[in-house]
Amino acid sequence: MNAPQMQTIDVALGRRGYPVWIGRGLLADAARWRAALRGRHALVVSNTTVAPLYLERVAAGLDGLRWSSFLLEDGEAHKSFANVGRALEALAALGATRDACVIALGGGVVGDLAGFSAACWMRGIDFVQMPTTLLAMVDSSVGGKTGVNLPAGKNLVGAFHQPRAVVADLDTLATLPEREYRAGLAEVVKGAAIGDEPFFAWLEAHAGALAAREDAALAEAIARKVRYKAGVVARDETEQGERALLNLGHTFGHALETAGHYTALLHGEGVAVGMLLAARLSERLGLAVGADTARLQRLLERLGLPTAVPAGMEPEQLLALMRLDKKNTAGTLRLILWRGIGRAEIVPGVDEGEVLAVLRAGASG
Numbered sequence: 001m002n003a004p005q006m007q008t009i010d011v012a013l014g015r016r017g018y019p020v021w022i023g024r025g026l027l028a029d030a031a032r033w034r035a036a037l038r039g040r041h042a043l044v045v046s047n048t049t050v051a052p053l054y055l056e057r058v059a060a061g062l063d064g065l066r067w068s069s070f071l072l073e074d075g076e077a078h079k080s081f082a083n084v085g086r087a088l089e090a091l092a093a094l095g096a097t098r099d100a101c102v103i104a105l106g107g108g109v110v111g112d113l114a115g116f117s118a119a120c121w122m123r124g125i126d127f128v129q130m131p132t133t134l135l136a137m138v139d140s141s142v143g144g145k146t147g148v149n150l151p152a153g154k155n156l157v158g159a160f161h162q163p164r165a166v167v168a169d170l171d172t173l174a175t176l177p178e179r180e181y182r183a184g185l186a187e188v189v190k191g192a193a194i195g196d197e198p199f200f201a202w203l204e205a206h207a208g209a210l211a212a213r214e215d216a217a218l219a220e221a222i223a224r225k226v227r228y229k230a231g232v233v234a235r236d237e238t239e240q241g242e243r244a245l246l247n248l249g250h251t252f253g254h255a256l257e258t259a260g261h262y263t264a265l266l267h268g269e270g271v272a273v274g275m276l277l278a279a280r281l282s283e284r285l286g287l288a289v290g291a292d293t294a295r296l297q298r299l300l301e302r303l304g305l306p307t308a309v310p311a312g313m314e315p316e317q318l319l320a321l322m323r324l325d326k327k328n329t330a331g332t333l334r335l336i337l338w339r340g341i342g343r344a345e346i347v348p349g350v351d352e353g354e355v356l357a358v359l360r361a362g363a364s365g
C-alpha cells in the first residue's frame, strides 16, 4: 500500500494560527519545521523512553542553534509541578532568551508539561509539538491546553498556550506499544461521539482496520479527528462554551485515572470508561437512549478498550475527585452529557445521587 500523503490542517487562530503536519519522515524534515524556530536557543523536552528512539532525528535538524534536552522519567506521575521547575532551570542553564523555543518530543505528558514550561518561561515563549503517540497526535498536541497534575487531581494547574506548529510524524507510531495505541483511539472515538455522527459510523465500519493499525484507515482517522478538534479550538480557544464538549468522559475519566494512581488506567482508557458512564448517566436523566450507549460500548470493545470501572475503586472517592473538576460552577457538578451519537451537551447542576448510582453500577461494565 502507498504511504499516506502528507496532510496539513490549519488551526485558524488569526496571527497565532498554526499548521498541524501529519505524514511520514517529518521529524527528519527540518527544512519544514525549522521555520517555526525564530531564535538561537531550543530546549527539547522528551522522556527516557522516547529520546533514545527519536531525539537524534530532531537533533540533526538543530544545526547552528544552542540547544539542550531535558528528559522526564516516563509516566503520568511525572507530569508534575516539580518537573516544570526543572524544565525552567534547564532553560535558564541554556541561557534561553525570549525568542527561544521549547520542542516537545513525546506523548501528551511531555507535550502538556513542555507547553506549560514554555508558557511560564519569561511569561511565554514559543513551542513546537512533536507528538509521538496516537493520543498526542489526535488530541493533546492540538489546541494549546498545557499544564500539570497536582496530587489533588489531573491538570489542576495550567495555561492556554498555543504551539507554533505540530509535527506529527506517523513513522514514530511503529514503536508505540499496543495498549498506548488503543488508548489513543479512545480520543478519536470521543471526537466522533461528541459532534460527528458520520465519522462515528465510519469508525464502526473501519474498527477492524484501525485495530489492525492499517495505514490508510489510521491516517484518515487522525486527520478527521484533528480537523474536528481544530475547528472547535478555532471557534472557542479558551473554553468559554463549545470547547468544553471536548471533555466528554473526562470528569469521570480523570477521577478514575487519579484514583488508580495513574497505573490502573491510561488517560485514553479512563476516557473510554468515562464516556460510557456519561452515556449511562445521560440515559438515567432521560437525555439519551440505550441503543446509542450500546453502539458506543460495542465500538470501544471492538477497539480493545476497557468499558468498566476497575475493581476496588470506591464510588464515593470518585465522586469527591469529580467535585474538583474545572468545569464545575457554584459548587455543583457541570458535566458533558449527550443526547446520542454526535450530540454532546453541557449540563450544569447534575444530581450527585444520579452520578453515584452510575458509578456504583459501572464496576459491572
Ligand SMILES: NC(=O)c1ccc[n+]([C@@H]2O[C@H](COP(=O)([O-])OP(=O)(O)OC[C@H]3O[C@@H](n4cnc5c(N)ncnc54)[C@H](O)[C@@H]3O)[C@@H](O)[C@H]2O)c1
Pocket (backbone or CB within 6 Å): 047, 049, 050, 053, 074, 075, 076, 079, 106, 107, 108, 109, 110, 112, 132, 133, 134, 135, 136, 139, 140, 141, 142, 143, 144, 145, 146, 154, 155, 172, 173, 174, 175, 176, 177, 180, 183, 267, 268
Ligand atoms: N492538552 C490536551 O489537550 C490533552 C489532550 C488529551 C490528553 N492530554 C494529556 O496527555 C496525557 C496522555 O498522553 P499519552 O497518552 O500520549 O501518554 P504518555 O505521554 O504517557 O505516552 C504514553 C507512553 O508511550 C510512550 N511513548 C511515547 N511515544 C512513543 C513511541 N513513539 N514509541 C514508543 N513509546 C512511546 C511514553 O514514553 C509513555 O510510556 C495525559 O496527561 C493527558 O491528561 C492532554
Ligand SMILES: O=C(O)C(=O)C[C@@H](O)[C@H](O)[C@H](O)COP(=O)(O)O
Pocket (backbone or CB within 6 Å): 139, 142, 143, 145, 154, 155, 187, 239, 243, 244, 246, 247, 250, 326
Ligand atoms: O482540548 C480540550 O479542550 C480537551 O478537553 C481535550 C482533552 O482530551 C484533554 O484530556 C484535556 O487535557 C482535558 O483538559 P481539562 O481541561 O479537562 O484538564
Ligand SMILES: [Zn+2]
Pocket (backbone or CB within 6 Å): 139, 187, 250, 267, 271
Ligand atoms: Zn483527553
